[in-house]
Amino acid sequence: MSETTETRPVKGELLHEGKAKKVFKTDREDLLIQEFKNDATAFDGTKKGTIEGKGTVNCQVSAMMFKLLAENGIENHYVELLSENAMAILPVxxxxxxxxxxxxxxxxxxxxxxxxxxxxxxxxxxxxxxxxxxxxxxxxxxxxxxxxxxxxxxxxxxxxxxxxxxxxxxxxxxxxxxxxxxxxxxxxxxxxxxxxxxxxxxxxxxxxxxxxxxxxxxxxxxxxxxxxxxxxxxxxxxxxxxxxx
Ligand SMILES: Nc1ncnc2c1ncn2[C@@H]1O[C@H](COP(=O)(O)OP(=O)(O)OP(=O)(O)O)[C@@H](O)[C@H]1O
Ligand SMILES: [Mg+2]
Structure with missing residues (x-):
């Protein structure tokens, strides 16, 4: 599912802010944006901190893993990278x-x-x-x-x-x-x-x-x-x- 979009989706309303990521609507019904944060939590959110550069690492590593899996027949939500810490995804x-x-x-x-x-x-x-x-x-x-x-x-x-x-x-x-x-x-x-x-x-x-x-x-x-x-x-x-x- 790693087809690229014809036009880059434009970030819209924040749909969900979790512990590690933010999910945004876009100007397209069929796409969301997932933005990876440096925030880190553990043990049910009782331990909190930041890990410098984590958002970028997790976004880039995830993109590579999703591409590899798609090539091997595992359908997934990854569409394309939009920046070092954001990717377009299919809503599910x-x-x-x-x-x-x-x-x-x-x-x-x-x-x-x-x-x-x-x-x-x-x-x-x-x-x-x-x-x-x-x-x-x-x-x-x-x-x-x-x-x-x-x-x-x-x-x-x-x-x-x-x-x-x-x-x-x-x-x-x-x-x-x-x-x-x-x-x-x-x-x-x-x-x-x-x-x-x-x-x-x-x-x-x-x-x-x-x-x-x-x-x-x-x-x-x-x-x-x-x-x-x-x-x-x-x-x-x-x-x-x-x-x-
Ligand atoms: N393709 C997708 N479409 C819709 N939601 C998604 C998609 N992929 C991941 N999500 C959801 O987006 C959120 C990502 O945020 P994050 O991982 O920071 O959440 P979390 O803090 O781990 O847990 P929670 O889901 O309880 O907020 C998660 O709720 C995840 O289940
Ligand atoms: Mg999560």
């Missing part, structure tokens, strides 16, 4: 189920499930989380999704299949630039014709990325846990991603 109705894919133990698997960090997972874990800040994005299961009508059986199977295909593509890409893709979060949305496409972002905010050689964390965990050199880690991901293209 976001499905309030976040899909998390895990290749290596980290994060909540360590904090809440008692697993040791850094163990390879086989099979890959796919998890569903309800996208609801007030409820702190709780883990949910297939029955919850069916009972509350977020997706039917086919929709769940489709999202799982897409998530695993995306995982294969991204695992290979990141391996090529010396990075282990530990885990990541995806959001999907419905187009007016009922089709479901990938939306939101794919960036060091939404992926855990570890250097293959040193194990160094090159993602938002540096901010979450005050590991230092946060800006430098984001720049490193941008640099490696850009040189791979």
């Amino acid at each position: 109705e976001i499905i309030p189920v976040e899909v998390v894919v895990r290749n290596i133990t980290a994060g909540s698997l360590v904090r809440h499930r008692g697993f040791e960090e850094g163990k390879k997972l086989d099979p890959t874990i796919v998890e569903w989380y309800l996208k609801n800040n007030e409820l702190h994005d709780p883990l949910i299961n297939d029955s919850h999704i069916l009972a509350f009508g977020y997706l039917d059986e086919d929709g769940m199977a489709l999202l799982r299949e897409k998530a695993l295909k995306i995982n294969e593509i991204l695992l290979e890409f990141f391996a090529g630039i010396g990075i282990d893709l530990v885990d990541f979060k995806l959001e999907f949305g419905r187009r007016p014709d009922g089709s479901i496409i990938l939306a939101d972002e794919i960036s060091p905010d939404t992926c855990r990325l570890w250097d293959k050689e040193t194990g160094r964390k090159l993602d938002k965990d540096r901010f979450r846990f005050d590991l230092g050199d946060v800006e430098e880690a984001y720049q490193e991901i941008l640099k490696r991603t850009a040189t791979a293209n």
